[in-house]
Amino acid sequence: xxxSANLNIxxxxxxxxxxxxxxxxxxxxxxxxxxxxxxxxxxxxxxxAEAILKEELLGARPTYGWLAEDGGEIDGQDPTRRWIxxxxxxxxxxxxGLPHWAVSIALEHKGQIVSAVVFDAxxxxxxxxxxxxxxxxxxxKRLRVSGRRRMVEALxxxxxxxxxxxxxxxxxxxxxxxxxxxxxxxRMGAASLDLAYVAAGRYDGYWEREVQLWDVAAGFLIAQxxxxxxxxxxxxxxxxxxxxxxxANNDIFSSFAKVLRSE
Numbered sequence: 001x002x003x004s005a006n007l008n009i010x011x012x013x014x015x016x017x018x019x020x021x022x023x024x025x026x027x028x029x030x031x032x033x034x035x036x037x038x039x040x041x042x043x044x045x046x047x048x049a050e051a052i053l054k055e056e057l058l059g060a061r062p063t064y065g066w067l068a069e070d071g072g073e074i075d076g077q078d079p080t081r082r083w084i085x086x087x088x089x090x091x092x093x094x095x096x097g098l099p100h101w102a103v104s105i106a107l108e109h110k111g112q113i114v115s116a117v118v119f120d121a122x123x124x125x126x127x128x129x130x131x132x133x134x135x136x137x138x139x140x141k142r143l144r145v146s147g148r149r150r151m152v153e154a155l156x157x158x159x160x161x162x163x164x165x166x167x168x169x170x171x172x173x174x175x176x177x178x179x180x181x182x183x184x185x186x187r188m189g190a191a192s193l194d195l196a197y198v199a200a201g202r203y204d205g206y207w208e209r210e211v212q213l214w215d216v217a218a219g220f221l222i223a224q225x226x227x228x229x230x231x232x233x234x235x236x237x238x239x240x241x242x243x244x245x246x247x248a249n250n251d252i253f254s255s256f257a258k259v260l261r262s263e
Contacts, residue, residue: 004130006107010115012061020048021101026123028094034059050068053217063078068214084113086192087103089118102121104215106220115131118222135164148250148252154256159187159211171209181255182262183199183221192215192216195218195223199226199228206248212243229248229253233245239250
């Protein structure tokens with residue numbers, strides 16, 4: 001797909017940050033088996049990747065705003081546009097030497113996500129989309145959601161809360177209701193890639209009850225542009241505003257939603 005100037009800036013930035021992270025990831029694979037551990041090293045890798053993205057994105061578009069996991073929020077001179085960035089989605093995977101993590105970049109215009117990039121640097125897979133122009137993988141593969149119509153054949157993805165997150169009991173109830181109805185559930189640890197995989201037809205649906213905007217903003221548009229339906233866990237919720245998403249292909253969505261919304 002011939003993308004806009006903004007999309008090209010985003011893809012260039014994602015690749016540059018991805019190269020830095022891949023280099024650090026090779027070190028983590030060695031560090032993670034040591035007694036010292038790799039936590040501090042990964043924090044530095046994350047911060048370095050965010051610095052690259054900030055330099056590339058704000059350097060090219062200095063009037064845009066900025067929202068990122070670690071770098072906080074910056075109001076831009078242009079109040080209608082901001083970058084929404086997660087330089088390392090899947091930090092725990094990265095820390096443990098698991099090659100499943102991504103650089104996520106979204107561009108918001110007047111409250112709507114209009115351009116999106118999710119770059120899986122470890123596998124060299126660049127997922128991207130622009131509003132109204134479809135979703136794509138690498139140079140030329142058009143993405144479409146799966147065509148599965150039966151819940152019993154469907155594979156879903158989610159994020160299981162950890163630590164002190166308040167939605168763990170509800171998520172466990174979700175799993176108890178959904179598992180008997182489907183082919184399986186995966187918890188891979190990177191929400192941006194979960195949504196990209198729905199777009200690619202690798203998963204048939206995704207839900208999560210407590211997720212941050214920077215984790216899902218880009219993947220949300222990519223999934224929608226590939227044909228996915230997307231709503232809040234509750235029908236009256238704005239999925240991105242509340243961080244509670246329900247995403248699936250058109251044929252399965254109603255059955256999927258019915259299972260997760262039943263009490």
